[in-house]
Amino acid sequence: MGLFDDILHADETLFKNPVALDFDYIPKRIPFRENEQRIIVNNIKPLFLKRNGRNVFIYGSPGIGKTVAVKKVLEELEEKTDEIVPIYVNCWQKNTSYKIFLEICNQLDYKFTHNKNSEELFGVIKKILNQKAAVFVFDEIDRAEDVDFLYSLLEEIYLKVIILITNFQETIANFDSRIKSRLLPEIVEFKPYSLRETFEILRERAEYAFYPGVISDEILQKIAEIAYKVKDVRTGLFLMRESGNFAEARSSRRIEVVDFKKAAEKLSEFSIKSKESLSEDEKLIFEIIKEMPESKIGDLYKEYVKRGGKGVYKTFQRKINKLEKNNFITVDKIEGGKEGKTSIIKANEVDKKLTDFR
């Protein structure tokens, strides 16, 4: 090999298909979720016989394949039959019954939605879907501001399966009893992947994303170890992309440990930015949590007010939930003591974990 053979030319890239590292990319295979997918499919199967299916409630922590596993099921369902209509709605983006009905109309290619209210839109949906069967997926269901739409679908669409996805097991307990007693879903917990599974998933993604030889198993193993520790495949995808960018910036044909290290340094910045960047108020809360490890939520709130925090307690609690959902902190609910139930809050040590790997 010549001394300069390792140099990347200006018009070359390490990325065969950079899209494969996008968080919403759907790979051909979804390994290690076959059991969960099988349960979902079994609940959909009766629809093929024009019998009602069973609803499914899916929960599990962020970045462990809930969305991608379910989207894959819908994709295959769509290929298999025209008689069962798949509908997917993200309730973070469409967070009211009206917006959800409007979105379903759009997915059904119904164009005359203008000036129609919720009830009229639902009338259209009912008319179209009651000629067939439907599988509805409502992802991030905990973000929906009202769930009246669920009641309408449960009551008035005859052949259907409703699949709900959330990070929180409690979401379902908070539904009102009218909905709970009609939904009666099979509950499916998605558990985090093992280290080996995390490695395999990332290796498959690397094969789609990079040209052969760009990323070694040694680097992939380092990336997988971090993604495994934080229990989030997205972290691994981020590290692959950033490592690739750093290697490219050095005009190297291969990702080396230095590139991985630089990418890992960017990770705490990434987690701060994950999903939505934190507001000033949320940053203040996170700072306080880091300074007062293992404190009770009430004490943290007092400190927050002392430092000029303006939110009322309810808002504060909501922000704590958001920090938890995005993996910044861990909340332990404890019983007992004279105060009854309380929550103990801990900052997640993403930075410290990373230095362990350097």
Ligand SMILES: Nc1ncnc2c1ncn2[C@@H]1O[C@H](COP(=O)(O)OP(=O)(O)OP(=O)(O)O)[C@@H](O)[C@H]1O
């Ligand atoms: N088994 C798997 N095979 C291939 N890719 C996977 C697998 N599990 C997760 N991923 C990838 O990891 C990323 C995160 O997965 P996904 O979006 O499904 O997470 P999620 O569980 O829905 O998280 P959240 O609760 O934050 O929405 C996606 O890019 C997804 O493609």
Ligand SMILES: [Mg+2]
């Ligand atoms: Mg998801």
